[in-house]
Amino acid sequence: MQDLNLLANDNRGQSQLEAGFDLMGWDEVTQGSVLPSFDGDATGIANKKAEERSYSGFNSYTASVASWRVQKPVFNRDICIDCQNCWVWCPDSSILSRDKQMLGIDYDHCKGCEVCVEVCPTNPKSLLMFNEHADLEESLASWPEKKKKEKKSKEA
Amino acid sequence: MAVKFDLNEREVWDGNYAASQALRQADVDVVVAYPITPSTPIVENYGAYVGNGYINGEFVMVESEHAAMSGCIGASAAGGRVSTATSSQGFALMVEVLYQASGMRLPIVLNVVNRALAAPLNVRGDHADMYLGRDSGWIQMGAFNAQEAYDLALCAFKIAENHSVRLPVMVHQDGFITSHTAQNVYPLTDEKAYGFVGDIVPVDDMLDFSRPVTYGAQTEEDWHFEHKAKQHKAIMDSKGVIDEVFAEFEKLSGRKYSRIETYDMEDADVVLIGLGTTVETARVAAKEIRKEKGIKAGVLAIRCFRPFPLDEVREALEGVKSIGVTDRSSPGGAMGAFYNEVAAAMATSKSRPMVTDYIYGLGGRDLSIENCKQIFIDQQANADAGHITTDLQQFTGLRGPALGFFKTGRS
Numbered sequence: 001m002q003d004l005n006l007l008a009n010d011n012r013g014q015s016q017l018e019a020g021f022d023l024m025g026w027d028e029v030t031q032g033s034v035l036p037s038f039d040g041d042a043t044g045i046a047n048k049k050a051e052e053r054s055y056s057g058f059n060s061y062t063a064s065v066a067s068w069r070v071q072k073p074v075f076n077r078d079i080c081i082d083c084q085n086c087w088v089w090c091p092d093s094s095i096l097s098r099d100k101q102m103l104g105i106d107y108d109h110c111k112g113c114e115v116c117v118e119v120c121p122t123n124p125k126s127l128l129m130f131n132e133h134a135d136l137e138e139s140l141a142s143w144p145e146k147k148k149k150e151k152k153s154k155e156a
Numbered sequence: 157m158a159v160k161f162d163l164n165e166r167e168v169w170d171g172n173y174a175a176s177q178a179l180r181q182a183d184v185d186v187v188v189a190y191p192i193t194p195s196t197p198i199v200e201n202y203g204a205y206v207g208n209g210y211i212n213g214e215f216v217m218v219e220s221e222h223a224a225m226s227g228c229i230g231a232s233a234a235g236g237r238v239s240t241a242t243s244s245q246g247f248a249l250m251v252e253v254l255y256q257a258s259g260m261r262l263p264i265v266l267n268v269v270n271r272a273l274a275a276p277l278n279v280r281g282d283h284a285d286m287y288l289g290r291d292s293g294w295i296q297m298g299a300f301n302a303q304e305a306y307d308l309a310l311c312a313f314k315i316a317e318n319h320s321v322r323l324p325v326m327v328h329q330d331g332f333i334t335s336h337t338a339q340n341v342y343p344l345t346d347e348k349a350y351g352f353v354g355d356i357v358p359v360d361d362m363l364d365f366s367r368p369v370t371y372g373a374q375t376e377e378d379w380h381f382e383h384k385a386k387q388h389k390a391i392m393d394s395k396g397v398i399d400e401v402f403a404e405f406e407k408l409s410g411r412k413y414s415r416i417e418t419y420d421m422e423d424a425d426v427v428l429i430g431l432g433t434t435v436e437t438a439r440v441a442a443k444e445i446r447k448e449k450g451i452k453a454g455v456l457a458i459r460c461f462r463p464f465p466l467d468e469v470r471e472a473l474e475g476v477k478s479i480g481v482t483d484r485s486s487p488g489g490a491m492g493a494f495y496n497e498v499a500a501a502m503a504t505s506k507s508r509p510m511v512t513d514y515i516y517g518l519g520g521r522d523l524s525i526e527n528c529k530q531i532f533i534d535q536q537a538n539a540d541a542g543h544i545t546t547d548l549q550q551f552t553g554l555r556g557p558a559l560g561f562f563k564t565g566r567s
Contacts, residue, residue, distance in 0.1 A: 023378060023379075024382065025382060026381075026382040026383075026385040026386045026389070027386070029379065029382045029383055029386055031261050031322065031359070031360070031386070031390075032259065032260040032261030032262070032322070032360070032371075032387075033259065033260070033372075033373045033375060033379075033383045034260065034261070034360040034369050034370065034371055034373075035369060035370040035373050036360075036367055036368070036369050036370075037368045037369065037370060038367070038368065041366050041367070042365070042366055042367060042368055043365065043366040045368075058370070
């Protein structure tokens with residue numbers, strides 16, 4: 001079963017966008033609503049892994065932006081063939097993968113769009129949608145069997 | 157290395173050419189443009205300076221004015237010195253993006269050659285496009301002739317790029333009357349002009365890879381108000397920098413600019429307020445009407461339309477008797493916008509002079525010296541009667557029966 005904080009650094013998904021946290025006055029907001037993505041010098045940061053980066057409080061990495069998800073994808077390691085299709089297609093960079101090995105879902109940023117399930121080529125799929133509140137272990141236990149090919153009838 | 161451009165001490169330039177020379181001398185990095193009459197030669201000339209090696213810049217042709225200002229935003233956010241030009245319908249298409257530029261605090265300089273808005277289609281100068289930009293958060297300055305179009309374009313970069321301002325600036329000139337009339341212009345040398353404008357020092361530039369930034373963030377009811385208030389304060393506070401830049405420019409060139417300009421105002425009882433080419437006509441009319449009828453006529457011109465110099469207008473008009481404000485834009489069901497601002501200033505003055513509104517010059521209709529004299533005569537009649545003797549809003553230079561709206565409640 002996937003660790004919910006898989007590959008998360010200290011501040012991933014820590015703030016809630018909707019909560020009234022530390023709202024600044026007009027004299028404190030940034031000029032032109034320009035927001036720096038990282039704290040400190042970010043030279044070469046593209047070569048660092050997400051969990052090693054110093055994301056600033058303005059970066060959505062540090063916020064949970066998944067509160068409106070009603071269904072979540074669950075990842076089944078036993079079936080996955082590490083094709084990386086889901087990683088390529090995910091519109092929110094929420095597929096966690098290292099060294100071309102699929103590891104799981106970033107539940108702080110996944111919106112539940114189901115694209116990863118749609119593009120998963122395995123049989124049965126290695127990613128399936130479950131109710132947001134479904135238990136991960138129970139979800140995995142209820143995984144469907146491999147579908148057999150239907151025989152084509154000669155009459156058709 | 158850029159090829160040297162030979163300049164005489166005195167040149168004969170129209171307003172468009174003058175503005176394009178300012179862009180060359182300011183060493184503008186990027187011009188993104190979609191040409192439109194009557195501002196076309198500004199960007200066309202910049203393109204020629206690039207093509208002929210007079211400037212190391214980028215001229216980017218795009219498919220619309222919306223894209224032109226969008227491209228300017230990209231280049232400015234990247235950290236470059238950026239400018240373009242437009243008019244009328246092109247300005248209207250740019251409006252959405254104008255708000256983006258000011259909201260992102262990008263110091264773009266837009267040369268606006270004022271032209272009427274359709275329908276009916278018209279290429280001549282009035283201030284409909286300028287008024288359309290009045291709430292856009294840009295600093296707006298008005299040039300009354302070709303020399304000023306050149307001078308103010310140079311000042312505009314220095315004001316916009318000042319780190320305590322960081323706002324886009326429009327430099328307005330009247331279509332054809334200024335943009336296409338060749339006049340004597342005294343340019344600065346390239347060295348003096350660039351020395352005055354100086355190097356751009358970028359802020360939050362997107363090409364700084366040690367500090368990646370997001371431009372164009374979304375803010376809802378929890379943040380938007382604070383950002384817009386901060387932006388408004390920035391434009392209100394820019395007047396100090398505008399004054400400093402004008403003072404520095406005077407030292408360099410001997411040409412003095414102020415956010416409001418006053419002519420024959422020392423002893424004036426009645427005043428005409430205007431901007432653009434109207435000002436020079438009104439100045440002649442004031443001098444003549446003083447001689448002909450003994451009317452103590454003065455002229456007040458708005459150099460800086462945004463931020464509106466409300467305190468300065470009130471101070472300059474304190475004690476005068478009657479004021480005619482001229483609005484060169486169809487007001488669409490209200491008093492003219494310029495009238496409203498002057499009237500607001502005077503409502504908070506000690507002497508509370510009378511203020512009336514004149515709609516004039518739409519679609520490039522000439523405002524004659526005689527038209528201006530009649531405005532002074534109307535104001536003198538108000539001063540003599542002690543109350544406004546006409547409708548609050550009149551039309552001058554219009555064919556057909558006299559048209560007027562709204563009455564005073566103070567008679």
